Amino acid sequence: MFKKDILEFAAKLNEMFPDAKTELYYNNEFQLLIAILMSAQATDKQVNIVNRNFFNFLITPEDGVKMDTDYIKEFINSISFFNNKAVNIKKTCDILVKEHNSQIPRTIEELVKLPGVWIKTAKVFLAVIEDAPYIWVDTHVHRVLNRLWLVNTKSPLETDKKISKWFTKENHGMLHNTLVLFGRYHCIARKPKCETCPFVEKCKHYKKVISKS
Ligand code: SF4
Structure with missing residues (x-):
């Protein structure tokens, strides 16, 4: 069940950011x-x-x-x-x-x-x-995964350890890029765009905080 959840989660993020790639400038x-x-x-x-x-x-x-x-x-x-x-x-x-x-x-x-x-x-x-199956858990990714239903962790390092067990070449897709972009531009720290979020029904943060504010 959880594996299916992750696959659906990754697929939805890919739909939101179909051309996701690193935003860093480089030529080689x-x-x-x-x-x-x-x-x-x-x-x-x-x-x-x-x-x-x-x-x-x-x-x-x-x-x-x-x-x-x-x-x-x-x-x-x-x-x-x-x-x-x-x-x-x-x-x-x-x-x-x-x-x-x-x-x-x-x-x-x-x-x-x-x-x-x-x-x-x-x-x-x-x-x-x-396209190796690694995800950079920065503060954005840590925040997003904790707001959703996916982890309950105290630090990016703890989140990194936890999620490294889930993602494989088979299921991570472009998740390393899409997750960062989702945290950077959609589930923003101060003003998350919950009204257009495909995960609103499962989101812990929405239920506990946003819907009550
Ligand atoms: S519902 Fe809101 S708080 Fe939850 S993941 Fe989506 S944008 Fe973030």
């Missing part, structure tokens, strides 16, 4: 990895503004090897934690060139060895590049 796999690394604690919008210029210069890991860290900081200094991120971008480029022949690794285990690449970064990268 390497730039995607760097964009995801930069998006920690920053919005996609902020990262895209920076990268539309930065990525004219950082096209391959070799380009990063030739840049010094201060030069990278000049490009990305409007992004939160830019000092750390610049150091990590530089080190990641060095490692990619020296140890991976400038190719991006394709497993979580290898990806998380790159500086600044956390498990979430690796999951998003693989989900976008290979």
Whole structure:
């Protein structure tokens, strides 16, 4: 029964966002990895503004090897934690060139060895590049799943652990993208669009809070 629920949930989200894809700006796999690394604690919008210029210069890991860290900081200094991120971008480029022949690794285990690449970064990268069955549980996804009938968890990490057991290649579809877009544009934190929500009948938050306000 629960599996059927998940399949229907995923199918409805796909209907709402048929062209769902990451909103990060990138032109190749390497730039995607760097964009995801930069998006920690920053919005996609902020990262895209920076990268539309930065990525004219950082096209391959070799380009990063030739840049010094201060030069990278000049490009990305409007992004939160830019000092750390610049150091990590530089080190990641060095490692990619020296140890991976400038190719991006394709497993979580290898990806998380790159500086600044956390498990979430690796999951998003693989989900976008290979449609791997991973979902990035950010604050939006955590909020949405808890408002609905699907989980009852205290943190994005706890939600991530819980849902990783449900989703497989067979049933996740484009869920990693559609869930983020649903949280970002429909089930918005302050003003969820419940009047046009296909999940209103099952939604805990609607029953407990919205319908009574
Ligand atoms: S009914 Fe409202 S609160 Fe519930 S998931 Fe839909 S938009 Fe969000």
